[in-house]
Amino acid sequence: MFSTLLIAFIIVIALNCLIYIFFAAYAFSKPQLSEEKSTFPxxxxxxxxxxxxxxxxxxxxxxxxxxxxxxxxxxxxxxxxxxxxxxxxxxxxxxxxxxxxxxxxxxxxxxxxxxxxxxxxxxxxxxxxxxxxxxxxxxxxxxxxxxxxxxxxxxxxxxxxxxxxxxxxxxxxxxxxxxxxxxxxxxxxxxxxxxxxxxxxxxxxxxxxxxxxxxxxxxxxxxxxxxxxxxxxxxxxxxxxxxxxxxxxxxxxxxTWKNYINQKKRHITTASNYKTSHKLFLSFIYIINCLFWIGTALTFTFFEWEWVFGVVFFRLLFQFIVFGKAFKKFRENGLILLLPFLEIALICFQITIFISNIFSKPKHWK
Missing domain, CATH: 3.90.550.10 (Spore Coat Polysaccharide Biosynthesis Protein SpsA; Chain A)
Structure with a gap:
């Protein structure tokens, strides 16, 4: 059972890294610059x-x-x-x-x-x-x-x-x-x-x-x-x-957290109307991220930390490299050191919003 858990966790990390490779294609790309300036109205x-x-x-x-x-x-x-x-x-x-x-x-x-x-x-x-x-x-x-x-x-x-x-x-x-x-x-x-x-x-x-x-x-x-x-x-x-x-x-x-929660409730409701293929891809990314952090907690509980540390460190390093380029591109370098904590907080926050939307509908845009 424990060996199956470890194999499953490694598969999750591999899928996570494939996602980051997909993001890297954009994160490492240079801005598209136009040689001529537009003048149309x-x-x-x-x-x-x-x-x-x-x-x-x-x-x-x-x-x-x-x-x-x-x-x-x-x-x-x-x-x-x-x-x-x-x-x-x-x-x-x-x-x-x-x-x-x-x-x-x-x-x-x-x-x-x-x-x-x-x-x-x-x-x-x-x-x-x-x-x-x-x-x-x-x-x-x-x-x-x-x-x-x-x-x-x-x-x-x-x-x-x-x-x-x-x-x-x-x-x-x-x-x-x-x-x-x-x-x-x-x-x-x-x-x-x-x-x-x-x-x-x-x-x-x-x-x-x-x-x-x-x-x-x-x-x-x-x-x-x-x-x-x-x-x-x-x-x-x-x-x-x-x-x-x-x-x-x-x-x-x-x-305020209340205003931010109301805003995100509207956004999540809107996302449910995306094309099916887009919803599947986005859900896959979210689920894999969730499974990584759940798997990290479980494997550190049931295995000696030295065995787990290597694969977890590899995934985090991969993420830091790709997200680091994205942070720089979007001028958000100051957040890079908080990356793992912010990712966990965002996952928990999104789960909370999803559950909240089940029981109460979001309000109008203003």
Missing amino acids: VSVIVCSKNESENLKKNIPIWLEQTYPNFELILINDASIDETLDVIEEFAAKDERIKIVDVKNNEAFWANKKYALTLGIKKAKNNYLLFTDADCQPASNFWIQEMANHFSTTKQLVLGYGAYAKRKGLLNKLIRFETMVTALQYFSFAKAGMAYMGVGRNLAYTAKLFYDNNGFMSHMYIRSGDDDLFVNEAASQTKVALCDTAESFTISEPKK
Whole structure:
């Protein structure tokens, strides 16, 4: 029995390392740089619901982008604060700002996808770049970097949306989860299996949106305007990856565990609507990680530690090498020494969220 346990544990580690080899293909790749700078017109689209304070801070930053030709579509999604007043005040000073004022209706009550659809219809340009009201570009070249990756064959560009560095365990866990998620979706996209993107930093053409019938196939799902659209539309075009530091956006992370839990509950619910193949691959990765840590505890309990230490150390070293490159790529070097602890914490947290979703449904996006 014990020998079977050890063999099974070694198989789990081997599978774990195969997963890291898959991630390494992206982690060790160089950023895709364009030789020529794009100059075609771009529509930057921001959907805002009760975001007056963030808009006051971020609208000037978006307008400072060095890109030569862009408009800023600001959507007020039935806000009850001063969001519309703030947008109108800035629009009176800059003709690049276009306003979409969304009123709730019975059919699409509190549905972000409905608001975004109206914003996309308002846009006069074919190339669309999306971010959130609480997101700041990491540089004045954000639009330029994302736009450079469009081509005649690539109508969808995946970007990286980072979170600001703050003190505390929650902040470290949020940044770690964000980095791991990005490593996964960039790796899958590089392998020709794009399954998600993040609305904090995502670009696609209006043509792709309309050819895909917009969000119609999942309009009834409250979230997923970013990942479910990518999951469906990626099969219609080649996907470009934009991961230069100048192309990042930076958001303010959740400050309380309650808010973070509510956010993750929505995300996990959305993931259940991915294509079956994507769900199987992602579940396999998660299960293998869980089995590794369970197996580590069991084998150290039933075997002499010297026998177990070697294979566990090999797996951890393999992970440190691959994740170390990814941490560096996403500018999260400070988390590398906490890797094993953050991975265990994230696994436990995700199990908790999954169980919680069984008993209570997640709320709307705002």
